[in-house]
Amino acid sequence: MFFSLMNLFNRWILGLILSVAVAFAFESVTSDELSLPEAFQKISDQSLLWGPYRSNLYVGIKPKIPHSFLSGLMWFNADDPEGIVKLRHSCEQDPEIQSFGWVKYDARLGGRHIIKDRGCKVLIKSDFVKTNDGNWALKITGVPKKGQENVKTSLVFYAGTEEDQDNVLMFAGNKDESGNVNNDLTRLTGVSKVLGGAFELLVEDGPSNRYPSATVLASPDLNPSLTHHLSLHVPDEHLWQAKEVFISLLQESIGKIRDDPSLNISEIAVDQLTTLRNVNNFEGNLHFIQKTFQGKFELNIIFNLEESTEKLSSSNIDSYVDRALTHFDEKFSSQLQFQAPFHTKEFLNFGKEFLSNLAGGIGYFYGEQLVDRNAFVDDDSFDNVKLVGKPEGPSELFTSVPSRPFFPRGFYWDEGFHLLSLLDYDSDLALEILKSWFALIDEDGWIAREQILGPEARSRVPAEFQVQNPNIANPPTLMLVFAKLLKMAHESPNSEDDFVSIQDLSENMGHVHLENPEILVDYAEDIYPKLKKHFEWFARTQKGETVGLSRESKYPNQLYRWIGRTKDLCLPSGLDDYPRASEPDSGELNIDLLSWMGLMARSMKSIAKLLNKADDVHYFDIIEQGVLFNLDHIHWSEEDKSYCDITVDDDDNDVFECHKGYVTLLPFALKLIPEDSERLIHVLQDLRDPDICWSQFGIRSLSKSHPLFHSGEDYWRGNIWLNINYLILDALKHYAESPSALPDVQAMAKPIYKELRENLVTNVYNEFKRTGYAWEQYNEETGQGQRTRHFLGWTSLVIPIMKLPEELA
Numbered sequence: 001m002f003f004s005l006m007n008l009f010n011r012w013i014l015g016l017i018l019s020v021a022v023a024f025a026f027e028s029v030t031s032d033e034l035s036l037p038e039a040f041q042k043i044s045d046q047s048l049l050w051g052p053y054r055s056n057l058y059v060g061i062k063p064k065i066p067h068s069f070l071s072g073l074m075w076f077n078a079d080d081p082e083g084i085v086k087l088r089h090s091c092e093q094d095p096e097i098q099s100f101g102w103v104k105y106d107a108r109l110g111g112r113h114i115i116k117d118r119g120c121k122v123l124i125k126s127d128f129v130k131t132n133d134g135n136w137a138l139k140i141t142g143v144p145k146k147g148q149e150n151v152k153t154s155l156v157f158y159a160g161t162e163e164d165q166d167n168v169l170m171f172a173g174n175k176d177e178s179g180n181v182n183n184d185l186t187r188l189t190g191v192s193k194v195l196g197g198a199f200e201l202l203v204e205d206g207p208s209n210r211y212p213s214a215t216v217l218a219s220p221d222l223n224p225s226l227t228h229h230l231s232l233h234v235p236d237e238h239l240w241q242a243k244e245v246f247i248s249l250l251q252e253s254i255g256k257i258r259d260d261p262s263l264n265i266s267e268i269a270v271d272q273l274t275t276l277r278n279v280n281n282f283e284g285n286l287h288f289i290q291k292t293f294q295g296k297f298e299l300n301i302i303f304n305l306e307e308s309t310e311k312l313s314s315s316n317i318d319s320y321v322d323r324a325l326t327h328f329d330e331k332f333s334s335q336l337q338f339q340a341p342f343h344t345k346e347f348l349n350f351g352k353e354f355l356s357n358l359a360g361g362i363g364y365f366y367g368e369q370l371v372d373r374n375a376f377v378d379d380d381s382f383d384n385v386k387l388v389g390k391p392e393g394p395s396e397l398f399t400s401v402p403s404r405p406f407f408p409r410g411f412y413w414d415e416g417f418h419l420l421s422l423l424d425y426d427s428d429l430a431l432e433i434l435k436s437w438f439a440l441i442d443e444d445g446w447i448a449r450e451q452i453l454g455p456e457a458r459s460r461v462p463a464e465f466q467v468q469n470p471n472i473a474n475p476p477t478l479m480l481v482f483a484k485l486l487k488m489a490h491e492s493p494n495s496e497d498d499f500v501s502i503q504d505l506s507e508n509m510g511h512v513h514l515e516n517p518e519i520l521v522d523y524a525e526d527i528y529p530k531l532k533k534h535f536e537w538f539a540r541t542q543k544g545e546t547v548g549l550s551r552e553s554k555y556p557n558q559l560y561r562w563i564g565r566t567k568d569l570c571l572p573s574g575l576d577d578y579p580r581a582s583e584p585d586s587g588e589l590n591i592d593l594l595s596w597m598g599l600m601a602r603s604m605k606s607i608a609k610l611l612n613k614a615d616d617v618h619y620f621d622i623i624e625q626g627v628l629f630n631l632d633h634i635h636w637s638e639e640d641k642s643y644c645d646i647t648v649d650d651d652d653n654d655v656f657e658c659h660k661g662y663v664t665l666l667p668f669a670l671k672l673i674p675e676d677s678e679r680l681i682h683v684l685q686d687l688r689d690p691d692i693c694w695s696q697f698g699i700r701s702l703s704k705s706h707p708l709f710h711s712g713e714d715y716w717r718g719n720i721w722l723n724i725n726y727l728i729l730d731a732l733k734h735y736a737e738s739p740s741a742l743p744d745v746q747a748m749a750k751p752i753y754k755e756l757r758e759n760l761v762t763n764v765y766n767e768f769k770r771t772g773y774a775w776e777q778y779n780e781e782t783g784q785g786q787r788t789r790h791f792l793g794w795t796s797l798v799i800p801i802m803k804l805p806e807e808l809a
């Protein structure tokens with residue numbers, strides 16, 4: 001593979017780039033003429049410009065701008081002949097990595113990331129900081145494992161620019177005749193219009209680094225005690241594959257050594273053999289800088305725009321790091337006060353790490369998405385339809401991800417839960433992400449449930465899952481975010497007069513929308529038309545059948561079924577293998593979808609209210625009434641004492657499909673059951689019954705008494721997921737505190753709430769301590785974390801859960 005890649009790249013070798021001396025003037029922000037919402041947007045964009053936005057990498061900085069610049073860090077153990085094979089770059093679920101992640105991170109200032117690399121016998125700390133005028137820096141520190149003080153670690157930093165947009169990046173230092181670079185400082189210079197003109201990229205060694213001694217050198221250009229630089233031309237669409245490029249360059253160098261009769265390859269030390277050298281005198285847009293250290297090391301990577309005023313340097317980087325970490329601590333403590341029994345230092349740090357990892361996983365994705373707009377969903381045999389994707393776009397998405405090593409891309413139904421966890425710390429950031437998602441809603445109102453934009457994102461997805469289809473829905477969880485935000489805005493002190501100056505906006509970044517009705521309304525106006533289209537797409541495409549069936553409702557339009565289920569799976573529902581009617585039928589009606597539609601109608605109604613759209617308030621109110629009516633008149637099974645799915649028998653009469661668990665609990669979890677309903681008692685009984693939903697570690701996805709409990713793939717068939725547990729907890733609080741709830745309901749809900757809250761957090765915390773990771777789901781019997789590790793998507797809902805009160809009044 002490496003050699004064929006090499007050939008590919010050789011074809012693009014275009015020779016020297018002409019040095020471009022044109023500096024583009026940096027468009028400075030004069031905010032005098034800007035409206036408040038515009039001024040806010042400008043400041044927000046600046047503070048979020050740079051970030052670790054290649055979520056799939058351990059260390060990878062790029063801006064939130066397509067066609068510009070990207071960078072990444074790789075490393076390997078240079079003592080071990082096998083070291084290079086295990087070159088670290090993308091996050092992996094690798095047992096050699098004891099743990100990794102952000103310990104503190106603020107999306108606007110930066111933070112600290114730590115990787116405990118057992119295999120390389122080194123801990124790698126990377127501090128990332130940025131300024132408000134477009135500069136950033138990374139401080140990389142390596143600390144060998146105890147007893148390994150002389151371990152050799154080879155570090156490869158790379159940076160590249162995409163050329164088709166007038167971006168240039170060049171080596172600007174001196175090299176000796178063997179191509180080696182001075183250890184202290186490596187300097188690259190560049191120009192990029194989209195980034196703000198001319199810039200400088202410095203790679204600077206710390207004062208006390210040690211380098212491997214090289215007394216017997218196979219060749220002068222293989223000296224591991226010196227810094228090595230190599231650049232070459234790589235076409236824009238392959239820039240992200242820097243690791244493969246690096247490996248192929250190294251392969252070529254090793255090949256040349258092997259062919260050299262004056263050298264005996266088995267006598268060359270590993271740290272020399274794995275040294276990058278420029279055997280072909282390439283030059284170009286992708287730059288590699290390799291340094292090999294012995295023992296502990298320190299390295300600063302600093303990006304400064306020429307026109308900026310706030311320059312970063314090795315002498316001030318520490319103060320920026322301190323500023324970011326202190327700001328994070330202070331903001332966290334003021335925004336998130338955990339309640340008993342989680343008001344201790346241990347839980348505070350646990351919460352900080354979870355939040356940092358969620359925010360540090362935010363990525364910027366850009367590129368084409370594969371869509372099949374012609375495939376019809378098969379409603380006869382309910383088989384998988386083979387989708388043939390055509391590229392659409394390119395589009396962009398700013399989003400957090402469920403798991404950096406395993407799901408490093410945007411997932412529609414996960415995202416609502418991510419943002420619920422982010423809201424308390426930085427609701428402006430959550431809204432920025434929400435807006436990015438809503439921008440993807442197409443002409444028909446559809447949005448793909450999985451966002452696989454561009455080749456880098458696609459490289460992590462098996463081919464059979466790459467293509468999206470515009471008949472397929474997914475739970476509209478982003479509506480939860482808006483509903484909660486409006487509630488927060490309502491409760492937040494109105495400080496209309498406070499934020500008038502740019503200074504005020506900058507200092508209050510994180511809760512500007514909440515405290516400024518003008519900005520919030522402007523935001524809502526902006527997204528409302530797309531949201532409405534989105535709602536109508538759901539209502540139109542996921543409508544249940546009534547024609548020719550015996551079912552009757554005065555609200556026939558508010559009955560729904562998930563389109564695109566197969567015999568065994570209902571992927572659109574998000575609950576993949578959760579049991580449904582064993583014989584799929586186009587007459588099926590799904591209670592979870594009805595609940596999501598109710599949530600959506602209710603949220604749309606509150607946004608319409610905010611915007612004083614009386615007609616729309618009325619329109620969504622009728623829909624909500626229809627959902628609530630059908631919930632109680634069509635979906636309630638008196639026999640099962642539960643809200644259930646429905647299918648039809650041979651005579652086309654409705655029959656209930658009651659599979660107790662998350663699906664039947666959803667009307668409750670989304671607070672759609674009337675507050676004064678007696679049926680709540682039955683829901684609470686199912687919740688608390690150890691033979692049905694209740695386990696010591698949270699609410700089970702499927703009843704323990706169900707015949708399919710823990711069967712088949714066993715994905716949503718019993719084990720515990722934090723997302724639905726969060727909703728249930730929130731609903732318990734809602735009903736327990738509702739003045740119109742029956743006394744029995746209140747009396748039952750309160751202790752369940754208290755116990756469930758404690759069980760959930762305690763278990764996720766214990767498993768984090770035990771394994772070093774957050775997990776995708778938790779075993780209902782043992783509590784153990786399982787499936788994907790480093791799952792800081794919705795598992796981070798423990799943060800808002802710790803903020804909830806311990807006891808309900």
Ligand SMILES: *[C@@H]1O[C@H](CO)[C@@H](O)[C@H](O)[C@H]1NC(C)=O
Pocket residue numbers: 264265266267
């Ligand atoms: C190369 O070095 C190895 C290890 O020292 C030795 O066994 C081998 O004979 C050498 N080969 C040649 C061709 O000198």
